Amino acid sequence: MALSPLSMLVVIATIFLPSVAVAKEFVVGDGHGWTIGFDYAAWAADKTFQVGDVLVFNYAVGEHNVFKVNGTAFQSCTIPPASEALSTGNDRIVLAIPGRKWYICGVEDHCSAGQKLVITVQPQTLPPTLPPSPTPAPSPRQHRPHFGRWVPNIFH
Numbered sequence: 001m002a003l004s005p006l007s008m009l010v011v012i013a014t015i016f017l018p019s020v021a022v023a024k025e026f027v028v029g030d031g032h033g034w035t036i037g038f039d040y041a042a043w044a045a046d047k048t049f050q051v052g053d054v055l056v057f058n059y060a061v062g063e064h065n066v067f068k069v070n071g072t073a074f075q076s077c078t079i080p081p082a083s084e085a086l087s088t089g090n091d092r093i094v095l096a097i098p099g100r101k102w103y104i105c106g107v108e109d110h111c112s113a114g115q116k117l118v119i120t121v122q123p124q125t126l127p128p129t130l131p132p133s134p135t136p137a138p139s140p141r142q143h144r145p146h147f148g149r150w151v152p153n154i155f156h
């Protein structure tokens with residue numbers, strides 16, 4: 001039985017799809033959002049964060065904000081300059097690099113009151129299975145042969 005081009009596409013997609021890591025979106029605090037009086041350590045405890053996933057911080061504009069800080073500032077609740085704050089009320093952070101990531105609220109004493117989140121971002125566990133795109137070695141520019149002997153440079 002011959003497969004139509006469309007069927008082939010479906011077959012190929014079916015083979016490759018399960019191996020493509022699907023980026024997840026994490027709404028920090030779920031329905032509670034980014035606020036005080038919520039246990040973000042417990043929230044994060046049962047979750048696995050991977051490169052490519054997205055954190056979404058939801059809060060009323062002006063009531064909170066988001067600073068990405070290092071572990072030291074996280075522990076001591078040292079608030080960075082206001083210019084570094086995310087403050088849209090719907091801040092999306094793409095987790096691009098594996099490792100530990102720390103986020104705090106810089107409004108009043110919210111950080112000390114527990115409005116802080118630390119997560120560990122895992123590298124993508126599933127390596128891409130798509131064949132690597134060929135990277136042809138740069139070929140030196142060839143002199144164009146005379147009429148009748150022209151060969152495309154790309155085949156050299």
Ligand SMILES: *[C@@H]1O[C@H](CO)[C@@H](O)[C@H](O)[C@H]1NC(C)=O
Pocket residue numbers: 070071072073078080
């Ligand atoms: C952590 O961040 C603070 C404030 O931004 C900075 O002063 C300090 O040097 C940083 N510490 C490390 C270990 O990077």
Ligand SMILES: [Cu+2]
Pocket residue numbers: 035036063064065105106107110111115
């Ligand atoms: Cu806050």
